[in-house]
Amino acid sequence: MxxxxxxxxxxxxxxxxxxxxxxxxxxxxxxxxxxxxxxxxxxxxxxxxxxxxxxxxxxxxxxxxxxxxxxGQPDAISGGLESLISITEWIRQSGREPGTTFVEIDRRPPTAHERELFAPWKTEEVAEIHRVRTASQIPVLYCIDVIPGEFAPTKGSELDESLLTFLEKRWGQVIIFAQTEIDVVTASKPMADHLKVPRATPLLCLRQAHYNQHSTVLLWSQDHFLPGHFRFDVRRHRQ
Structure with a gap:
């Protein structure tokens, strides 16, 4: 050299x-x-x-x-954060094939934070859903979604694609907007195993409270993106 x-x-x-x-x-x-x-x-x-x-x-x-x-694919999956579309559609728009390699659904009592978020539903049980999303068979995203138990799917196969589509078609609940926080976290052992990366790999995390057509929180999500596979565009205006 x-x-x-x-x-x-x-x-x-x-x-x-x-x-x-x-x-x-x-x-x-x-x-x-x-x-x-x-x-x-x-x-x-x-x-x-x-x-x-x-x-x-x-x-x-x-x-x-x-x-x-x-x-891998040098070109990242890109999109504007101002547009709220499903991960499935986002991957598809990039020209890749969306997929899911892992689904786990756990019913449990809500945490204090979730009780506050889902207060209008007066729910005593939530469903925590873990999924690994793929783009053309490559794992790119680890999703953790929490919804009131009454809206939970009965089996993982119901979530082959978009959770937003499932909520709309099954329950008539249309996600209209989301409040989003962006953070960087490190991959836990389960995340690293499913994403096939070393443990403690940095992941970009989007934490989002999703609101339905009645402006009520229906979904709390934590999406963990592998760096290099996604690019987020934000249009900013001077006040």
């Missing part, structure tokens, strides 16, 4: 990224092993590992445990 002021992992990262952007390595193809890349670039496996991990966080590479590392 040529001398460069950049640290070695960043140099390797730039070389691999160049191969992906140029089309030499195409989306879906498996990357050579760490050992092969280390030999090719004349660096240690630890250096290659750091470079690959960085590219995975950016969405250029997908690390699949026990299988290998594959070239």
């Amino acid at each position: 040529q001398p460069n002021r950049l640290p070695l992992p960043r140099q390797v990262e730039a070389r691999i990224k160049e191969r992906i952007i140029s089309g030499e390595c195409r989306a879906g193809e498996q990357l050579p092993s760490e050992e092969e890349l280390a030999h090719e670039y004349g660096v240690s496996r630890a250096t290659v590992r750091e470079a690959v991990s960085s590219l995975a966080l950016q969405g250029y590479l997908i690390k699949r445990r026990g299988v290998g590392t594959f070239v």
Whole structure:
């Protein structure tokens, strides 16, 4: 490798990224092993590992445990936060195929925060729904949704796609707007396992209180996005 002021992992990262952007390595193809890349670039496996991990966080590479590392989609799924559409539609509009690889529904008493949110429903039970959403079979998002128990699906297969569509078609509850907070969190072990990333990987979290056509909170969601797979656009106006 040529001398460069950049640290070695960043140099390797730039070389691999160049191969992906140029089309030499195409989306879906498996990357050579760490050992092969280390030999090719004349660096240690630890250096290659750091470079690959960085590219995975950016969405250029997908690390699949026990299988290998594959070239991802460099172009992020993008959209404006001012528009409230389902994750399913958002992924579909990007030209990818939306899917779900994991659904778990847990009925439990509401927390103090949820009692306050869902006060108009006077609910004594909520349904906490965990799902992993995919874009063209690549895990990109871990969703945690909480709704009053009376609106919960009876089985996971009812949530193959959009929860917003389910609430509208099944219960006539139309989500009109949402109040959103944005935060950065680290992936828990269950999230990391399902998203096939290392534990404590940074995730962009959107916490949202969704309001129905009567301006009543019906859904509390926490959507955990893998960096590099999504880009959020916000139009700001000077007051």
